[in-house]
Amino acid sequence: MPSKYKGYMGKILDINLSSGKICTFELSDRDRERFIGGRFISTKIILDELKPGIDPLSPDNILVVMTSPLTGTNAPSTSRYDISAKSPQTGTIGHSNSGGNFGIHLKRAGWDGIVVRGRAQSPVYLDINDDTVTIKDASHIWGKDIEETKELMGDKRAGKMVIGPGGENLVKYAIVVSQDRAHGRSGMGAVMGSKNLKGIVAQGKKKIELHDPEGFKETIKKWINMLKDHPATGDYLPKYGTSFFLKSISDHNALPTKNFSTGYYKDAQMLTGQTLAETRLIKNDGCQSCPIRCTRIVELDGRQIKGPEYEVLCLLGSNLLINDMDAIIRWNYELDILGLDTISTGTVLGFAAELNEKGMWKTGIEFGKKENISEIIRNIAFRRGIGADLAEGVRYLSKKYGGKDFAPHSKGMEFAGYEPRAVVGHGLGYATANRGACHLDGGYVIFFEATGPALLDQYDYRSKPSYTILDQNLMASISAGGNCLYTSLAVLPSVIFKIPNSKIASWLVTKILTYSWPIINLTLKLPSSMMRYHLPMLPHSKAIKQATGMDMDFGRFAQMGERGFNLERLFNIREGFTAKDDTLPKRFTDEEQIPGKKKSKVPLSKMLPKYYRLRGWDNNGRPTKKTLKKLDLEDVIN
Secondary structure, three states: OOOOOOOOOOOEEEEEOOOOOEEEEOOOHHHHHHHOOHHHHHHHHHHHHOOOOOOOOOOOOOEEEEOOOOOOOOOOOOOOEEEEEEOOOOOOEEEEEEOOOHHHHHHHOOOOEEEEEOOOOOOEEEEEEOOEEEEEEOOOOOOOOHHHHHHHOOOOOOEEEEOOHHHHOOOOOEOEEEOOEEEOOOOHHHHHHHOOEEEEEEEOOOOOOOOOHHHHHHHHHHHHHHHHHOHHHHHHHHHHHHHOOHHHHHHOOOOOEOOOOEOOOOOHHHHOHHHHHHHOOOEEEOOOOOOOOOEEEEEEOOEEEEOOOHHHHHHOOHHHOOOOHHHHHHHHHHHHHHOEOHHHHHHHHHHHHHHHHOOOOOOOOOOOOOOOHHHHHHHHHHOOOOHHHHOOOHHHHHHHHOOHHHOOEEOOEEOOOOOHHHOHHHHHHHHHOOOOOOOOOOOOOHHHHHHOOOOOOOOOOOOHHHHHHHHHHHHHHHHHHOOOHHHHHHHOOHHHHHHHHOHHHHHHHHHHHHOOHHHHHHHHHOOHHHOOOOEOOEOHHHHHHHHHOOOOOHHHHHHHHHHHHHHHHHHHHHOOOOHHHOOOOHHHHOOOOOOOOOOOOOOHHHHHHHHHHHHOEOOOOOEOHHHHHHOOOOOOOO
16 A cells, blocks of 8 residues: 655555566555665565475465565665565575665666565566566576676666576675675575576656655755765765775774684785785776765776775785785675675685695695686686685585584575684674674674774673674664665764774773763663654755654664564574573683783673663573564564
């Protein structure tokens, strides 16, 4: 049914590839109010429609593509949309948010989202042109890489989301690509491949109506100016991209090095965003409606291509003891066109190299050896030779060949580009994130521990549960609302970024913020009705209110993140996950990163009980009845 709220198109496609049936999916405004959009509405649909315990790569799985009310409104960095399903990588809720222009085109075609069921008998793609929706043959593009697929599939002016050979061959960490932006985590490319769905094309001419267009326009103008004037979003990211902090991460002992066995890399400077900018950068680029423009454009074989971001430079660099940026640029491109997650691939290769070094699985993958990496990447995408095992991920490899104690994953998802023993709050985020060891779902506490102005004591465990929860909730809300998470980097006043230049001021601020955790605890316990305001540094709630006409303020916005995070937790619980799964391998919880420094390991056993209490969960990590009632989730689980 159409929505009474603006910002939405009011319709969701429902497509069964097994039967060929195309209809619409009904979504209530009550669910829009509770879950806003993106990953939260997707999770609600999956919980309602998916049978418990299904195989993620079977026709029974449901793939949900979902936009948000801010998607396509020209608010800062709002080309975002989400793809969700039960993850073949983890068995948890799987969701992956990305830019590119597909979400914008989907809304212009008149649709907020797509629910895809079943499996086609042969390769197909979906063609959406306004109200006309067609299932088309994709036999001629099956087997093609990402670039070839985009070129051959549908109108060149349309938005496209496609998979490559990695998805077709069901690599557990296969990606989906829109323009040159990747839905990198959770294996959504493998879910599409399992459905014989090569891609989706969307285009249309409909306009997105706003509740208060003039007020929205004024808010957006101020917001863009704020982002451009802020050091993080107006200086560091545009100049140096996402790897501007790589050297700082190494100096804080948090850079994954030699399969996360240490956090410091002697050649870190050779991999930084500053080095890339000085020696390889041709120009900046960015997603539609993004004023930050953090994308690096570099040259490879005489062509201009998207350059590597932070996670690629460290996980295919320091994590493999390789300092050759040109080689990493090539591997980044190869991974993208083959449809493989760069983060998981780098972590898988690092783990395989340590297995090889220890004689547990002799593969020829070695630390510091780069000659065979391109061949191995192709073997993963096509599941050839050792690539068949590598395609299953770190958890599978550790069960088959050993090394569970140093296998960098949580719930089956490989670690992202941060060594958690030096940033224990980030380690707590890895352990508790609903889709596995994700730096973003985990709350990105490292921004306050090492990547940003580094204002929290990186080893203090008492402060981290409250900061982790606050960050997880807010980042989830930002994502569900339709913004890129980089728009949250302006949350700290500009003056904070000057503090590291003064040792005394830096020490004082670190002490104050680290030991202010009781205030954060209190903030988490405040009812949303006591926070009926908008924060100037987080205009997201105000923009959503003006776009949709919903009652929205900072309190409701924060609670929406808490509600959605708990919703995802409920899905995982239904699929058999418990508190025992909120864990990290023993290397990170039991072994000191720095010998003799007792604090240099993740004290999960000390942090988790407090984390559960603050979340309103019982000792087994289950939301209590009181928490479900507070969050209006009593109807979700029977």
